Amino acid sequence: MGFFGVVRDVPRTVRLLAFGSFLNGVVSFTFVYLFVYLTGPRGLSVPQAGVIAGFGGIGLVAGNFTGGWFGDRYGHRRMLLTGALVSGVALAALPALPVAAMYGVLPLAQYAAGVVRAANSALVAVSVPEGSRRQSFALVRAGGNAAFAVGPPLGALIAARFSYDWLFVADGLGTLIFAGYAATVLPAHGTAHSRPAHDPGAPGLWRELRARPAVLVLLAAILCVDLVYRQQYSTLPVFLAEHGHGARFYGWLLSVNGGLILLLELPAAHALRRRAPLSVVGTGLLLVGLGYAVLIPGVGALFAVTMMASLTAGEILYKTTATAYVADQAPAHAQGRFQSLYAGASISGQVLAPPLGGALYAHAPGLLWPACAVLACGAGVAVLAARRPWGPWGSGAVPGPVRAEAAVPVPERQTRPG
Structure with missing residues (x-):
């Protein structure tokens, strides 16, 4: 299509x-x-x-x-x-x-x-x-x-x-x-x-989240990976400049990143719509981590391009899918609060990434990219592990509106509301 x-x-x-x-x-x-x-x-x-x-x-x-x-x-x-x-x-x-x-x-x-x-x-x-x-x-x-x-x-x-x-x-x-x-x-x-x-009679937000442990894992993973993801806007240009790559090369990398996302994200979301969401998200987070791992052994242009390609593929996989997963898991009376938690986690790196990444790069520059790779890959592994049904009910059966990880069949044409 x-x-x-x-x-x-x-x-x-x-x-x-x-x-x-x-x-x-x-x-x-x-x-x-x-x-x-x-x-x-x-x-x-x-x-x-x-x-x-x-x-x-x-x-x-x-x-x-x-x-x-x-x-x-x-x-x-x-x-x-x-x-x-x-x-x-x-x-x-x-x-x-x-x-x-x-x-x-x-x-x-x-x-x-x-x-x-x-x-x-x-x-x-x-x-x-x-x-x-x-x-x-x-x-x-x-x-x-x-x-x-x-x-x-x-x-x-x-x-x-x-x-x-x-x-x-x-x-x-x-x-x-x-x-x-x-x-x-x-x-x-x-x-x-x-x-x-x-709904005054509905369970509180924390109770709803505790009933959906996979959502809690996902939110924590997004918080961690956004700290890593946004290093491309703070420490990455400094790193590239110190290794002979000027502002034009950095700008070109970001342009390629933005162009590929614009071209591929919507078709990818459609093509993967029947795939289990946490599997897609976990794979995307792993690709973000692997992208930064590429910078550990080398600083040449090929390494930087490979890093950005992996980061772009990871972003295409995880950002849209994670947002939709949180929406699908949210009860109707708390849809806004669930989206707020995800939105806040997904932009937290804008505040946290520059000072934390900058401090680590200033004191131990050789540790920054390994730390980014470990943090993002650890987040990806945690999300993949959260695919199994789990919770206080033991058997994995989740009552009410709480749903276990599964691929959801989607009709070719969605029903338009109203």
Whole structure:
């Protein structure tokens, strides 16, 4: 089945959300140039800029971890719109604020962006039947990846033609336009998008997670592997530069990575839709670990290309499948909170990877890549081991909505909601 055939099998609501992710992603370029803006036009020192950027990163992770909690209580559509409005206004106002205010406003904007990300994932989950979610999450990720190919060059053009201040104004206005688009395409009443899912009589989040030990293993594995995965944005360029590979070579590696993901992730999700999800995720995590292991014996261009190829294959396998697996395992009343836990774990490396990887590389550079390989491969092995039915019931039979690892048959054409 071709690309358009796969897209047709995705519910209309998800296609609209994917296009919205593209629109929002195109203007979300300020994080790429934030450090340059703070140390350039704003005149801050590198340590000051690092603190503000770090606070923003913490806000983003916190928004991802908590956005689903609000969505379950007040409705995911409402939280997506609220987060987009708050983020848009804060970003547009940022250039006019004094430096002291940026310590609070930037984390607020990033927190709201994290809420939007968690709400968007929850909206996809409630729009698609269980067992049919991989292609849907892959399509939304494709929208975001396509936007990343367009956004940074567009941001560079705006900064060069106008100023860095206009980057934040454009990002804020674009986010507000996204809010208007989402309000138009997502029904305001009478759907799972707008209805709160909170059930006061339902089991608490921790009890639901304990009943799904494989989900806990997966979340811990994603937390570990994201710390490893995001070394490609922090210590890897430093490592390559110290071994004779300049910024152009590094940029080319990232371009190939992004291009392959954009081309292959959606077809791979469709082709592997009947494969047991934890098997696919575990294999992907192992490929991430093996990719970094390639850097242990050599630093030539061939080693770097091989490393990126393995990392790309691993990302294609694990990211979409893991998101869909968490959605499939979540009870209806906690779908947002489950998605928030995954979203937070999957972006935690943005805050943790630079300081931890940088510290290890500074004190024992020869240990960084072996440590990355061991951590990611260990996470992969743990996920593969979690495939067996297990839990407090002994026999492996899981009552209620809890499901053991299995390949789920998916019909050729998904049923569209509504």
